[in-house]
Amino acid sequence: MSAKAEAYSSSANLGPGFDILSMAHNAFKDIVIARTIEEKGKIVIKSNNPKIPLDPEKNSAGLATKILLQEKGIDEGIEIEINKGIPFGLGLGSSGASSVAAIAAVNELFELKLTQEEMVKYSMFGEQASSGSPHPDNVAASVYGGIIAVTSVSPVKVVKIPVNIDFKILLISPQGEREGKTKKAREMLPSKVDLSLYVKNSRYLSSLILGFIKGDKELIKQGLNDEIVEVAREPLYPHYKKIKEIALKNDAIGSCVSGAGPTVLVLYDDHTNVDKIKVESLEVCKVFGLTCNFISAQIAGGVKSERLN
Ligand SMILES: Nc1ncnc2c1ncn2[C@@H]1O[C@H](COP(=O)(O)OP(=O)(O)O)[C@@H](O)[C@H]1O
Numbered sequence: 404m405s406a407k408a409e410a411y412s413s414s415a416n417l418g419p420g421f422d423i424l425s426m427a428h429n430a431f432k433d434i435v436i437a438r439t440i441e442e443k444g445k446i447v448i449k450s451n452n453p454k455i456p457l458d459p460e461k462n463s464a465g466l467a468t469k470i471l472l473q474e475k476g477i478d479e480g481i482e483i484e485i486n487k488g489i490p491f492g493l494g495l496g497s498s499g500a501s502s503v504a505a506i507a508a509v510n511e512l513f514e515l516k517l518t519q520e521e522m523v524k525y526s527m528f529g530e531q532a533s534s535g536s537p538h539p540d541n542v543a544a545s546v547y548g549g550i551i552a553v554t555s556v557s558p559v560k561v562v563k564i565p566v567n568i569d570f571k572i573l574l575i576s577p578q579g580e581r582e583g584k585t586k587k588a589r590e591m592l593p594s595k596v597d598l599s600l601y602v603k604n605s606r607y608l609s610s611l612i613l614g615f616i617k618g619d620k621e622l623i624k625q626g627l628n629d630e631i632v633e634v635a636r637e638p639l640y641p642h643y644k645k646i647k648e649i650a651l652k653n654d655a656i657g658s659c660v661s662g663a664g665p666t667v668l669v670l671y672d673d674h675t676n677v678d679k680i681k682v683e684s685l686e687v688c689k690v691f692g693l694t695c696n697f698i699s700a701q702i703a704g705g706v707k708s709e710r711l712n
Pocket residue numbers: 454455456461462463464485490491492493494495496497498499501502532533534581582583584585586662
């Protein structure tokens with residue numbers, strides 16, 4: 404028996420929404436095929452990307468699958484074949500998408516009828532394997548599609564934010580997959596924050612969510628800012644501040660770090676001089692010794708799965 408699922412990349416945080424907001428985009432996708440194998444209780448991971456761990460405890464798809472099977476009392480052996488389309492360690496929710504696609508494929512394989520929130524719950528265990536912390540934002544975006552807010556983690560609650568504005572997405576992404584990047588980035592965060600920064604960030608968060616709902620560009624621009632998490636991790640993406648300046652100078656709707664970086668997310672529309680953003684950003688990347696790629700994308704839908712046989 405086998406089943407297949409595909410899940411899109413995502414940009415988490417969106418400025419002030421650390422571990423809360425995320426956007427699924429069609430920049431890249433992972434495809435996972437789950438097959439039953441003869442050896443009971445065994446999980447075998449295969450992948451076209453030789454750099455990801457094949458130990459099921461260390462692979463996001465493996466750990467998520469293991470916990471799902473345990474909780475459902477299923478002792479079948481499973482092979483998880485991960486066709487990675489999403490480069491990892493760039494802030495594009497790569498580990499999360501593998502985990503979501505694996506959970507959706509196993510759900511299909513055993514007809515578990517998981518709800519979307521249950522899929523998020525199990526996929527989050529995958530993030531534990533890849534970043535040491537079961538953060539929910541990337542996996543929630545890959546499960547639901549669109550722009551989501553995780554309003555509770557125990558129990559998992561996710562709300563899809565109505566987006567009443569058309570925009571395009573540009574990802575400015577330094578080359579080179581970075582091992583253990585999100586784990587390191589989470590270790591850089593402060594354990595306490597100033598009340599004044601908390602208030603500023605809360606204003607950004609409300610502006611951003613209201614901006615999407617009202618279709619108000621100015622509110623989105625005002626909201627795509629962060630005084631806490633982005634600032635604490637600046638050494639991981641020294642190119643970001645300059646690229647954001649360039650994007651805003653050329654009339655982008657806004658810009659932020661994609662997930663834990665180093666990719667920079669730019670939202671733009673017909674009033675934006677995208678070519679100029681690209682030319683000037685390349686120069687900035689060069690100054691920091693980076694080769695940057697540009698990826699154009701649009702908001703993507705949620706995970707899709709199908710039974711193969
Ligand atoms: N299925 C997987 N896909 C991608 N990365 C994985 C997977 N399983 C484990 N990893 C590990 O997780 C880390 C990448 O995850 P992370 O740093 O969160 O970046 P990303 O933003 O790409 O998810 C790498 O160290 C990688 O080896």
